[in-house]
Amino acid sequence: MSIIDVSSVSKSYGGVKANSDISITVEKGGITGLIGPNGSGKTTLFNSIVGYHPIDSGSIKFEGQEISRMQVPEIARLGLLRTFQQTRIYGEMNCVENMLISLPHRKMTFWENFQPNSKQDHEKAERLLEFVGLYEKRFLRSGSLSFGQQKLLEFAMALMNEPTVLLLDEPTAGINPTLINGLIERLKRANSEFGITLFIIEHNMRVIMNMADQIYCLAHGELLAAGSADEIQNDQSVIDAYLGAH
Amino acid sequence: MTMQKTSFYAILLAIIVAAPFLFPDFTTQLATLWLFIIVAMTWDMTGGQMGYNSLGNIFFYGTGMYVAAVIAIGLVYDVGEYTGASGGGRYDFTNEQYIIGFILGTLGAGVFCALSAFVLGYVLFGLRGPYFAIGTLGTAIAAGELVSNWDWVGGGQGITLPVYGGDYDQTKLFIYFAFAVVGVILFIFLKWLYGTRFGAAINAIRDDEEKAEAMGLRTLRYKLWTWAMSAFFVGMVGGISAFQLISFEPLESAYQTINLGIFMVVCVLLGGKGTLWGPIIGAIMFQVFKEVTWNYFLGWQWVALGALIVITVVYFQDGLMGWLQQKKPEWFGIRIDQKEAASEAAK
Numbered sequence: 326m327s328i329i330d331v332s333s334v335s336k337s338y339g340g341v342k343a344n345s346d347i348s349i350t351v352e353k354g355g356i357t358g359l360i361g362p363n364g365s366g367k368t369t370l371f372n373s374i375v376g377y378h379p380i381d382s383g384s385i386k387f388e389g390q391e392i393s394r395m396q397v398p399e400i401a402r403l404g405l406l407r408t409f410q411q412t413r414i415y416g417e418m419n420c421v422e423n424m425l426i427s428l429p430h431r432k433m434t435f436w437e438n439f440q441p442n443s444k445q446d447h448e449k450a451e452r453l454l455e456f457v458g459l460y461e462k463r464f465l466r467s468g469s470l471s472f473g474q475q476k477l478l479e480f481a482m483a484l485m486n487e488p489t490v491l492l493l494d495e496p497t498a499g500i501n502p503t504l505i506n507g508l509i510e511r512l513k514r515a516n517s518e519f520g521i522t523l524f525i526i527e528h529n530m531r532v533i534m535n536m537a538d539q540i541y542c543l544a545h546g547e548l549l550a551a552g553s554a555d556e557i558q559n560d561q562s563v564i565d566a567y568l569g570a571h
Numbered sequence: 572m573t574m575q576k577t578s579f580y581a582i583l584l585a586i587i588v589a590a591p592f593l594f595p596d597f598t599t600q601l602a603t604l605w606l607f608i609i610v611a612m613t614w615d616m617t618g619g620q621m622g623y624n625s626l627g628n629i630f631f632y633g634t635g636m637y638v639a640a641v642i643a644i645g646l647v648y649d650v651g652e653y654t655g656a657s658g659g660g661r662y663d664f665t666n667e668q669y670i671i672g673f674i675l676g677t678l679g680a681g682v683f684c685a686l687s688a689f690v691l692g693y694v695l696f697g698l699r700g701p702y703f704a705i706g707t708l709g710t711a712i713a714a715g716e717l718v719s720n721w722d723w724v725g726g727g728q729g730i731t732l733p734v735y736g737g738d739y740d741q742t743k744l745f746i747y748f749a750f751a752v753v754g755v756i757l758f759i760f761l762k763w764l765y766g767t768r769f770g771a772a773i774n775a776i777r778d779d780e781e782k783a784e785a786m787g788l789r790t791l792r793y794k795l796w797t798w799a800m801s802a803f804f805v806g807m808v809g810g811i812s813a814f815q816l817i818s819f820e821p822l823e824s825a826y827q828t829i830n831l832g833i834f835m836v837v838c839v840l841l842g843g844k845g846t847l848w849g850p851i852i853g854a855i856m857f858q859v860f861k862e863v864t865w866n867y868f869l870g871w872q873w874v875a876l877g878a879l880i881v882i883t884v885v886y887f888q889d890g891l892m893g894w895l896q897q898k899k900p901e902w903f904g905i906r907i908d909q910k911e912a913a914s915e916a917a918k
Binding site for chain 1: 769779781792845905
C-alpha cells in the first residue's frame, strides 16, 4: 500500500526545470531510496512534498489526503517529517533539551504545553540518544557537537517526534565512514522496530543499495529509472547519467 | 540543596521587604529599580528566550499608563471633561476611589496590553530579525504621536492622575510594594514557564524557527502568547508608573522610546540574554551605574552610558551570565556524562 503518492509533479525556478512530470510512490512500512547526480532535483522534490514551496502542477497525496497546497507545519503535524541536508538542530540547547522539544506537539493539547516534561519523556529522550550513540554527550550544548554528531542528533529528534514517514536528506553525508555501518543499522531498526516508513536521498551507493526496497533515480529533473537495487545497478541509463554518457 | 535554595529565597524576600525601611531616602530609586527589573525580564521573554528583539515594548508601557489613567479617572468622572479642564476644574477622589482605581487601572492596563500584543503580533510576527525590531520601534513611535494628538486623553499636555490623600511617604511605600509584588510574581511565573514545554518551544524558535516549523510546532501561536504575557506585565508596571508620576505626557514619559525603551534592552545585554537571572542582575548593574553617573558625572552621563553600551556589545556580547557560563560551564550543568555500564550493551 502506498503512503505517499506523487503524480506528475513539476516545479521550475524561473527558466530552470527542477522537476518535470515526476511520479513516484512510497510504500507504507518500507524503505524507499531517491538517487541521482548533483542538481538532478532530489531536494526540490523533497521540498515539494513537505510543503516548502508550491508546486507548478501535479498532485501529492499523503495517506490519501492531498497535501500539495498545505504549509510546512501543517504537513509536519500530519506525521510527515524531514531532516535537512544542512543539519538543523537547536544549537543553544543541550541534546536532552533538543530531544524534549521534539516531542510530538501535534499530539498535545494547548494546556499540555504548559506542563513540564514527564519522567517518561526524559527516559524516552535518553533511550533514543543512547540509540544513536550520544548518551554521554547529552548535557553538552548541541551547537558544540561535531557535524556528524549533530546529524545523529537530528535523526534522534526526528524519531522522538514519532513520525509516520521520515524523509531523510543525505543521512550519511559528513559522517565518519566507520560510523556509517552503525547508522545503516540504526536506520533499518528505526524502520523495522519503530515502524517508520523511510524515504531517503543518498549519494552513497553502498548505503542505499543496502537498505532500500525500491529506488528511484532522477536526472536533469526527470525520472530516469525505478526498481529494486539490482535493477537500478544494472540499468544502462542510470550508469550513463552518473558517468556522463553522450 | 533545596534547603540552601529555600534559605536563599527567604533572605532575598526579606531584603525586598526591608529595603525601603532600611533606606527610606531611596524608596523612589528602589521602585524604579523594580521597574527596570520587570521591563528587562519581560523584554528577555521575547528578546532572549524567543530571539525576537523588540524595540517596541515601550508601547505597552505607555499604553499601560494611559489605560490605567483612563480607568482610574473614568470610574469617577467623565474623562473628556476631566482632561478638558486640564487642572482647572475641581475633581476630588476619596482614598477608596484611589485604591479601587489603582487596582482596576493596573489590571486593566495589563489585560488591554496583552490583547493589543495579540493584534500587533499577528501583523508584526511576519517580520524577522532586524525588520521585527524596526517594525516594533515604528509602532511605538507612531502610537506616541497618535496619542499626543488625541485630545480626549489630554493630547500633548498629557494627563494628571488622582493623588492619594494620605501621607506622601506612605504613597511612595505603596508604589514600591506594588512594583515589588508584580516583580516577585513575574519571577515566579517565569521560573515556572521556562521549565515547561512552552518554554522549550520558544527557545526552539530562537535557535531555528524554520526547524521548529518543520518539526510541527505551532510557532505563531507560541510567539503571540509569549508577547502577550510579556505585554501583560509591562502594561501593569506602566499603570503603576502612571500613579507614581501622577502627571505624565505622551512623548517623554509614556512612549519614551529612547530612554526606557532602550534601557530595558541594555539591562538584558549587561546581565545576559536568555537567562532567568541575567536581566535581573543587568537591571541592578544598570540602575546603579545610572544613578552614580547621573549624580557624580552630570553632563557626561549620556557619554558614560554610551560607552557602557559599546563596551558591552563589543567585549561582553553574552553579558555577565554568558561570560560566567563560558568560565564555569559546570555551574550550568554543561558536562560530559560517562556512560553507565548497563548502557554499554546497547552498542
